[in-house]
Amino acid sequence: MLSMAQEVSIDLGARSYRIVIGGGLLAEPTSYEGLPRASAALIVSNTTVAPLYAAALRKALTGRYSKIYELQLPDGEEHKSWQILQRIFDVLLEQGCDRKTVLFALGGGVVGDMTGFAAASYMRGVPFVQVPTTLLSQVDSSVGGKTGINHPLGKNMVGAFYQPQRVVCDLDVLATLPAREFSAGLAEVIKYGPIADMDFFDWLERSMDDLMAHESAALARAVRRSCEIKAAVVGEDERESGLRAVLNFGHTFGHAIEAGMGYGVWLHGEGVAAGMVMAAELSRRLGLVDEIFVERLVSLIRRAGLPTHGPILDDKNNAWRYLQLMRGDKKSEAGEIRFVLIESPGKAVVRSAPDGLVSEVIDACCR
CATH class of the missing domain: 3.40.50.1970 (Rossmann fold)
Incomplete structure (x- = not known):
């Protein structure tokens, strides 16, 4: 209609x-x-x-x-x-x-x-x-x-x-849309809250049941606000020379999942969902956010029908395999992996982290 x-x-x-x-x-x-x-x-x-x-x-x-x-x-x-x-x-x-x-x-x-x-x-x-x-x-x-x-x-x-x-x-x-594909899309909606608008994140917590039920007014607001945030970022940094990289929250880990599992095994949004959990946990271990924020994010991702743990890509050395794949990410510089982290709820930053700490996060967040 x-x-x-x-x-x-x-x-x-x-x-x-x-x-x-x-x-x-x-x-x-x-x-x-x-x-x-x-x-x-x-x-x-x-x-x-x-x-x-x-x-x-x-x-x-x-x-x-x-x-x-x-x-x-x-x-x-x-x-x-x-x-x-x-x-x-x-x-x-x-x-x-x-x-x-x-x-x-x-x-x-x-x-x-x-x-x-x-x-x-x-x-x-x-x-x-x-x-x-x-x-x-x-x-x-x-x-x-x-x-x-x-x-x-x-x-x-x-x-x-x-x-x-x-x-x-x-x-x-x-x-x-199949339910799995719809949930995969919600991962990209959820990411906008932690990187740019915690009021939107609060609204998503209140409205997730309506979104999962395809309620039209909730869908319209989710799509519009997501596009507004992305439009503002792209308008300032069209070619991802700086600010636009924050839109890739969860994507460094997520792209490793997609490549490591074989394209199409995990949907893009599923990889991003698990990747956001890992990026949030890395942010917590770096002292940027607290455990309450991570728990809220994990809960919202779970309510959207999305995975909150990454897969095992290598039975012998899973963290090494993730690191190997992430070094090929577009945000990497001179072989140094750059992550989109949450500096504080509603604000993202792109920075590196020690391999040892990243490995600990991967071990804790994959199964």
Whole structure:
């Protein structure tokens, strides 16, 4: 059902754009008014999402573009690779698409990241639009212009900063999300409290039951506030030269989990959830936060249906394996692992920590 859309603006000068949030937006033609005119558009989706929503998006775009092509990629993090990325270029080249062709990313974070990277690369840059269909992509990956693919040795290590023309967050599509995927998205919602807004964290504690029940007003507030916080950070630091790195709270540990287990075994949000617990515990052992804060975070993550312990990646030396994988993280400098830690509730800092202390945290938080 179409509802009054809310908007959040990303202020990046000439690259500024709007995030529109509400129900019924995906199939509403007015959601796409003001986008660049072109003779052709390409809808990139996956085999799970396309049967549900591609026809509705195509209908909404009819009249704006004389030719609308569609590509379905295989579903899953394990397919976020060079080989699958080439399929997007294949369609664009086979159809003779020019540099005004608009790409529409219809799906979750994998589809959005790959479509954005293809848009950044094809003819050195064509317009694209994010139409995220998972909670995780609506509150995080579709916003801010990070695009890319995975490498066997590291997650998102190959990519580009490239901003979309618009982000269309239709809350109604979240009704078709599997429970596990919905919970994974809540991890990215939860992270915004400890790094930027403890009032939001307090609200999440009060509202988690409503969110788990997909209550529409709670969902709208969670998505909007998450986008507002990310928009403010990206507006100040588009290319992650400093401040933007705080958005990766839990991600250094989480990316190690994803790579160590094999992409797709743990969902991204599940890795982030366990990673936030480890990062919070590391913050506590460094004397930055108290045990009460860590317990509150663990409780909220558990209520969201997410893991609060990391997996064992190596039966013989688990901590060493984590450290090895984390040294390949994008925030590492000269081989020194940089962690997003909670300096005080609502404020994050990026800093290193002794390997011995990190190992103790890993041993305490994995099973």
